[in-house]
Amino acid sequence: MSENNETENPPFKHDWYQTETSVVITVLIKNITKEQLTIKFSESAVDLHINAGEHNSEISRIFKLSHNIVPDQCSYRLASVKIEIKLKKQEGYRWEKLEGACDNVLKTLPQTVIPKSDKPPSYPTSKGKDWSAIEKDICVQEKDEKPEGEEALNKLFQDIYGKGSDEVKKAMNKSFMESGGTVLSTNWREVSKDKVECKPPDGMEFKKWES
Template sequence: MSVRHDWYQSETKVVITVLLKGATDKNYVVNIEPQKVQMTADGYELLLQLLHPINVERSSHKAYATKVEITLAKETGVRWESLEQKADVAALPTLQAKNWDRLVSEEEKNDEMSAKGEAALNHLFKKIYSTSTPEVQKAMNKSFSESGGTVLSTNWNEVSKETVTVKPPEGTEFRQWDK
């Protein structure tokens, strides 16, 4: 019998919450491996093939009255699109719900590959911005707006100290449109 679970993530960890009433009283066992998590508890079983590798030594688990919380330390700060690896469809004949987020993500990747010129550059900047930390996003916003679109920096330590100056391309001159 499987158990219900949910998950969330931060930059450094993934937290899996397994809903299990009386978890502290049940004989539960959690086995954490670099790309697999398994939990059993009095006839319940949860087996997850993780999307990305984790650091086993820095991972842990704890039982509460209504749940078991499994904290997995990420190897890298990459954002996980899903908790588990994509299952081999041939190995699973049962119907599965569509993951619309993954479908949109795959469509965007296909658009990026077919885009050329300025469209490809815009896709690249969108990808960098959407996968960046809030600090990098602040740096990009500040540098772009203060320089009139001539500078795009990801270094907040540098950008936060002073106003970003306009740096037009070589051979051009910057003029404000209202003058």
């Protein structure tokens, strides 16, 4: 495969949607780390480069935008199954397409036509694609991702706290604060009786900070 073909037809799918002030490009690709990803913004283009690592393969894609953007106000977010690129529009025009020159000068449309929310609209935003279905697929994949280690433990505590009663939440807050983060209890009846003492792990000693 030539470099040109790799640039024009990269091995990932993408879609886009827009608000009154921004354009968001979503690139569907899994397991990319921030060290492998480089994104550069200019007024009329977005240069995406991924060093995939496998067999030293590299993926490049240049989005030649149909309208100008503000490079220093653009950003991107990397998730486990996608890259979300947010572009700041120079003008509040509705883009008829993501890439390519526009023959007609577009006027600003009423705000009811271009939603202010940065959430994806519930209708297709590019020809032949249904953003709602794509977003639903992404959410399913992210939900199936199982956290590990400290992240899994934090998620467990968050789930317990979020689903717990007021007494469970009070018990967790009181025990954690009074014990210096060494005890986390959900039993309010027990915790409410007295101050929760610090219980450091075996082999460790708790010392107060002295100024």
